[in-house]
Amino acid sequence: MLSPRLYNAVKKRWKMSSTLSEGQTLIKKPLISPLKATSTNDKGHVFVEPQTPLKNSNKASASEASSLDSHNNMGPLTTPTKGLEAPSSEPWTPTSNLKMLISAASPEIRNREKEQAVDSGESENSQEPEQGEEVEKLQISRKDKSLGLLCYKFLARYPNYPNPAVNNKISLDDVATELNVERRRIYDIMNVLESLNMVSRLAKNCYTWHGRVKLAHTLAVLKRAGKENRYELLMHQIRQRNLEREEREFDLEGEEKENEEMSSFDMDGDSGQAELSGTDPKAAASANSRKDKSLRVMSQKFVMLFLVSSPPVVSLEIAAKILIGEDHVVDQDKNKFKTKIRRLYDIANVLSSLELIKKVHVTEDRGRKPAFKWTGPEDLPSPKDLGTSTTSSASRPLESRSSVDNCAKNLFSSPGTKRGFTRHNSLVKLVKSIQSDRRKINSAPSSPVKMTGDSANSEFYTNKMAHLAAICKKQLDEQSTVHHIQPNNEVMDALNGSPSHSSESSSSSNHQPYGPSGMQIPVLPAGAISYLSTKCSPIIPVLIPQHQAGGSYAVYMHPTSLRPQPTSLAVRSMTFESPGSANAKTSPAATTNSNQTNHQSSHGKEPTSPSTLKRACGEKSLVGSPSKLQRIEPKSGSPKLCEILQARLKARRGSFVSNRPSPRALHLEFTKPCENQPPSLPTSTAPLEHSVETFLEKEEKVQTSDNEAGLTPVRPPQSQAQKISAPFQDMGLPSGAMHTETLIPAGYLIPIPQQSILNFRDPQYSNGEISRASTPTYNIYHTPNAGSRPHLPQEVTPTRLPLHRIPHMSPFPSHGHRIHSPSPAILNFTLQNLGLIPGTSTPNSTPEASSTLPSPHPGLPHQGMIFVKPMSPARALQPASIHGQPVTLISIPQALVSTPKGGQALQQSFFHTPVSFPTVTNTTVPQNFYIPQRKLDVSPEDT
DNA sequence: CTCTCCCGCCATCCT
DNA sequence: AGGATGGCGGGAGAG
Numbered sequence: 022m023l024s025p026r027l028y029n030a031v032k033k034r035w036k037m038s039s040t041l042s043e044g045q046t047l048i049k050k051p052l053i054s055p056l057k058a059t060s061t062n063d064k065g066h067v068f069v070e071p072q073t074p075l076k077n078s079n080k081a082s083a084s085e086a087s088s089l090d091s092h093n094n095m096g097p098l099t100t101p102t103k104g105l106e107a108p109s110s111e112p113w114t115p116t117s118n119l120k121m122l123i124s125a126a127s128p129e130i131r132n133r134e135k136e137q138a139v140d141s142g143e144s145e146n147s148q149e150p151e152q153g154e155e156v157e158k159l160q161i162s163r164k165d166k167s168l169g170l171l172c173y174k175f176l177a178r179y180p181n182y183p184n185p186a187v188n189n190k191i192s193l194d195d196v197a198t199e200l201n202v203e204r205r206r207i208y209d210i211m212n213v214l215e216s217l218n219m220v221s222r223l224a225k226n227c228y229t230w231h232g233r234v235k236l237a238h239t240l241a242v243l244k245r246a247g248k249e250n251r252y253e254l255l256m257h258q259i260r261q262r263n264l265e266r267e268e269r270e271f272d273l274e275g276e277e278k279e280n281e282e283m284s285s286f287d288m289d290g291d292s293g294q295a296e297l298s299g300t301d302p303k304a305a306a307s308a309n310s311r312k313d314k315s316l317r318v319m320s321q322k323f324v325m326l327f328l329v330s331s332p333p334v335v336s337l338e339i340a341a342k343i344l345i346g347e348d349h350v351v352d353q354d355k356n357k358f359k360t361k362i363r364r365l366y367d368i369a370n371v372l373s374s375l376e377l378i379k380k381v382h383v384t385e386d387r388g389r390k391p392a393f394k395w396t397g398p399e400d401l402p403s404p405k406d407l408g409t410s411t412t413s414s415a416s417r418p419l420e421s422r423s424s425v426d427n428c429a430k431n432l433f434s435s436p437g438t439k440r441g442f443t444r445h446n447s448l449v450k451l452v453k454s455i456q457s458d459r460r461k462i463n464s465a466p467s468s469p470v471k472m473t474g475d476s477a478n479s480e481f482y483t484n485k486m487a488h489l490a491a492i493c494k495k496q497l498d499e500q501s502t503v504h505h506i507q508p509n510n511e512v513m514d515a516l517n518g519s520p521s522h523s524s525e526s527s528s529s530s531n532h533q534p535y536g537p538s539g540m541q542i543p544v545l546p547a548g549a550i551s552y553l554s555t556k557c558s559p560i561i562p563v564l565i566p567q568h569q570a571g572g573s574y575a576v577y578m579h580p581t582s583l584r585p586q587p588t589s590l591a592v593r594s595m596t597f598e599s600p601g602s603a604n605a606k607t608s609p610a611a612t613t614n615s616n617q618t619n620h621q622s623s624h625g626k627e628p629t630s631p632s633t634l635k636r637a638c639g640e641k642s643l644v645g646s647p648s649k650l651q652r653i654e655p656k657s658g659s660p661k662l663c664e665i666l667q668a669r670l671k672a673r674r675g676s677f678v679s680n681r682p683s684p685r686a687l688h689l690e691f692t693k694p695c696e697n698q699p700p701s702l703p704t705s706t707a708p709l710e711h712s713v714e715t716f717l718e719k720e721e722k723v724q725t726s727d728n729e730a731g732l733t734p735v736r737p738p739q740s741q742a743q744k745i746s747a748p749f750q751d752m753g754l755p756s757g758a759m760h761t762e763t764l765i766p767a768g769y770l771i772p773i774p775q776q777s778i779l780n781f782r783d784p785q786y787s788n789g790e791i792s793r794a795s796t797p798t799y800n801i802y803h804t805p806n807a808g809s810r811p812h813l814p815q816e817v818t819p820t821r822l823p824l825h826r827i828p829h830m831s832p833f834p835s836h837g838h839r840i841h842s843p844s845p846a847i848l849n850f851t852l853q854n855l856g857l858i859p860g861t862s863t864p865n866s867t868p869e870a871s872s873t874l875p876s877p878h879p880g881l882p883h884q885g886m887i888f889v890k891p892m893s894p895a896r897a898l899q900p901a902s903i904h905g906q907p908v909t910l911i912s913i914p915q916a917l918v919s920t921p922k923g924g925q926a927l928q929q930s931f932f933h934t935p936v937s938f939p940t941v942t943n944t945t946v947p948q949n950f951y952i953p954q955r956k957l958d959v960s961p962e963d964t
Numbered sequence: 965c966t967c968t969c970c971c972g973c974c975a976t977c978c979t
Numbered sequence: 980a981g982g983a984t985g986g987c988g989g990g991a992g993a994g
Contacts, residue, residue, distance in 0.1 A: 163970065163992050193983090205972070208985055225978080225983065316985075360987060366969050391967070 166202075168367055172210050172374035174200050181233045189230035191220060209316060213371040216320035237398060240328060247325030252343065256330050259339050319344055319361075320368045327378060333395030336383050337365050369393050 164170065175196065183189045193211070197204045211228055214220045218239040220228045247253070322344055326335045341361040372378045377397035382389045 163968085166970065168969075203972080204983085205985075206970085208983090212985075356988075362967095363969060363988075364986085366967090370969080 167370060168206060168209060169370035169374045171200060171202055171206055172371045175207075175210055176374060179230045179232060183230055183232045183234070185234075189232075190223065191228040191230050193226045193228070209367055210371055212316040213320045213368055214375075216317040217324070217375070217377075219375075240324065240398060243321055243325045244328035246321075247329035250325070252322075252326050253329045253331070255343050256326060256335070256339055259342055263339075316364060316368065319364055320372075323365060323368055324372070324377070327393070327395035327397075333399070334381060334383060334392050335395075336390045336392035337362055337369075338390055340365055 178196075178199075179189060179191075191211075193204060193207050197207050200207075211220060211222075215222060215228070218235040219232060220230050222228050323335070323340055326340055326343065327333045341358055344365075345357060345361050369378060369380070372393070373380065375397070377395065378393040379396045381392050381394045383392040384390075
């Protein structure tokens with residue numbers, strides 16, 4: 022009699038009887054987040070720690086238990102508040118809270134819940150499963166069981182920025198029990214979180230929670246890896262192909278295209294999996310078997326796609342193709358594709374819970390496709406640091422002892438590396454060998470100190486910064502209810518008004534308020550740059566700083582980039598729709614416009630920029646012949662620019678670092694050299710850079726804007742660089758910018774320059790083959806600094822952003838917060854700037870954020886999620902004011918730096934103990950990332 | 965119908 | 980061997 026559904030439902034109940042309870046629990050947390058204001062949450066997080074381990078692990082039993090648990094949880098966590106509209110009827114039982122949250126997230130749910138509500142209300146609390154069955158069934162619905170919701174629950178249990186001192190162990194059994202879910206589900210979440218370094222595995226059933234502390238760094242690393250892999254190109258290719266297909270309407274072509282894609286992928290070497298095999302065939306092979314496909318790898322690659330693509334929007338289709346492609350080219354059957362898609366949904370759900378991505382729909386010529394938009398921090402300044410050093414060391418470092426394991430695990434397979442992820446013996450062995458090598462190297466006098474220093478420093482900074490920032494935030498929070506993030510957000514808001522702004526732009530715009538406080542990291546170490554350049558990059562792409570830039574950046578079209586026009590078309594075709602609603606459609610054009618306008622509006626100024634920029638460029642170019650490379654104009658904040666900026670920053674930092682040698686730095690150096698660039702031309706470049714920098718500084722001062730010029734440390738083969746540069750020069754900055762705009766009808770700015778930039782960079786890392794990178798990606802990086810690319814967001818939801826999001830976000834610092842406490846914000850920013858900044862908007866993420874997030878979207882990330890924009894306003898801000906002065910100049914920077922350093926130092930101590938060995942990187946693959954992990958974890962406790 | 969994606973079998977890996 | 984992980988894809992719920 023029971024229909025299959027019922028049957029299933031029944032089964033589910035048994036298993037999940039708890040679902041309701043779960044839901045409740047979830048709700049609670051989310052609520053909390055909003056509450057954050059209330060305080061408890063924040064740091065505290067929440068932690069509810071392991072709340073109740075209670076019972077057995079049985080799932081079934083769990084249900085009952087769960088109910089209890091939920092209550093328990095509620096108590097502490099929940100605040101009754103809630104508030105939002107609770108729809109309906111429900112009184113506010115815990116359930117009601119959940120419902121509310123959910124409803125907020127999605128109307129749909131709301132409706133359902135309402136219906137159910139009546140029943141559920143009663144049943145839930147007191148009831149048992151049995152009676153509730155029907156009700157439960159109703160309520161439960163798939164959504165209630167969704168991985169996203171589960172993830173929210175999970176996240177609600179831990180602080181975004183856990184106190185390192187405390188060990189944050191996660192017992193899978195406890196979690197599964199508490200959340201009343203099957204273990205299998207927990208694995209899915211843990212795998213994704215692990216791929217982002219938000220957790221690390223200590224032992225069997227035991228993970229350590231890192232929260233978002235490392236997130237920025239990790240993202241930076243991934244971004245770098247993504248670039249190295251040339252995912253951008255791949256995406257463009259695929260898109261173009263798709264477009265072509267559509268046009269042609271021949272399926273056949275598709276295959277061809279795919280093949281092509283594959284080839285391209287191969288070229289890179291792939292980041293993740295492929296690499297593994299590549300480096301160590303054996304290891305790889307073994308490792309590959311399962312690991313390649315692993316959710317971890319997929320997750321990282323997926324994230325990379327977002328970080329790399331200009332419009333941070335990635336459709337599942339493209340992502341699946343790329344992921345499949347790498348693994349094997351193939352076109353495997355649809356089945357494979359379908360499976361990949363399924364997995365991507367799993368990953369996307371978790372990432373959505375983390376608020377790193379948001380579901381949207383891309384409307385292409387032919388139709389609408391599900392896609393996800395990156396809503397996480399865009400700027401990852403750190404990457405540079407990370408990038409160089411990171412790759413290699415990042416991952417490894419972590420653990421002092423466990424480093425090996427960690428290394429093996431490294432999620433990041435870094436591009437070059439191959440990493441096996443997780444635990445492959447072979448990998449471990451490799452790691453060890455590598456480490457040993459590194460040690461040797463380290464001991465050796467060698468080399469490229471500069472490099473190392475930079476990288477190391479940068480890394481350190483980033484890490485430290487992050488930690489410091491986190492700590493500061495915590496402190497601040499403690500002091501005042503306001504969360505750190507808030508400040509940041511505030512800043513952000515102040516700057517932009519719209520979240521979307523790229524950090525840079527925002528920063529620029531805002532300077533006034535915050536400007537002073539913020540300093541862009543990049544700027545700081547001018548001197549550093551020189552070093553770097555010398556060492557690493559022959560070519561120094563210089564960005565022209567535009568402070569004002571904040572205003573608008575001109576995008577330069579490259580000839581090459583131009584070529585890609587098709588892409589542009591593709592881009593155009595794309596329209597984002599936010600599932601939820603509103604955003605949806607900002608027409609592309611509109612978006613673009615808006616973006617531009619925003620930028621301009623932000624400052625408005627930029628008048629000079631073009632001309633000045635040109636000059637600057639010219640001068641720079643003159644100065645450094647090599648530099649010709651590119652000077653991208655500040656205006657356009659093409660991604661390239663961002664990159665460049667980053668590079669510079671790194672360089673500067675590096676210089677900084679160099680100044681203060683740290684062991685790590687050394688390590689890093691070693692590693693870097695291998696991968697990255699050979700020191701080849703560095704010297705020449707260095708001078709140039711300096712000149713450039715000075716130049717920039719001058720400009721900055723004049724303009725006052727914040728920009729940072731970025732030197733790109735890296736440099737691809739000069740030849741390429743030159744080529745590129747030439748085009749740019751021709752382009753004429755200003756005009757270029759204009760063009761770009763026009764091109765982008767779609768709403769995305771296409772930063773041609775990026776390509777060029779990319780090329781430059783890539784070459785370093787990769788072989789430079791990339792040059793062709795046709796893809797113009799649509800980026801828009803404006804900001805010099807980090808490339809934040811908030812733009813997209815803007816584009817996406819110009820409309821709704823302001824209103825809705827904010828409210829939703831409430832938890833986040835964003836809006837309201839700003840107002841509240843500027844000072845803290847400033848502090849945060851500064852901290853961030855120092856090291857963190859790049860990192861990512863970590864700031865946003867403050868613990869609260871995490872907690873908060875949940876509430877809003879509890880389960881449904883998709884729809885309406887609102888994100889806070891991650892941007893790091895801080896950066897932007899900082900740069901402006903500070904830039905002018907110090908940034909450029911080395912000396913000054915130091916001063917700036919000094920503070921941060923202290924922090925860093927602290928951080929270092931925390932995190933990197935062993936650091937050194939990251940040598941792994943080396944192995945050949947440049948890409949290695951370095952994931953900072955904290956050695957603390959290592960502590961015996963866990964295991 | 966399509967889009968999502970939950971569920972849990974069962975292969976692997978780790979102890 | 981046994982438990983822990985986690986790939987995988989059927990198939991159901993939602994739209």
